[in-house]
Amino acid sequence: MIENLTQADEEYGRRVKEGLEKMNTNNEKEEAVHDAQELGHVSDPY
Numbered sequence: 001m002i003e004n005l006t007q008a009d010e011e012y013g014r015r016v017k018e019g020l021e022k023m024n025t026n027n028e029k030e031e032a033v034h035d036a037q038e039l040g041h042v043s044d045p046y
Helices: 002-008 010-022 026-039
Strands: none
Touching: 002 010
């Protein structure tokens, strides 16, 4: 996945990789997923 992002935009791919490396524990990952689910919402169809 990171390789695809890096190919599309080198800086963005680097930032995503660095962000994922900073997530040391599974707890942080689970918290990030939970936060994304809580903040996300269903959008109206076009």
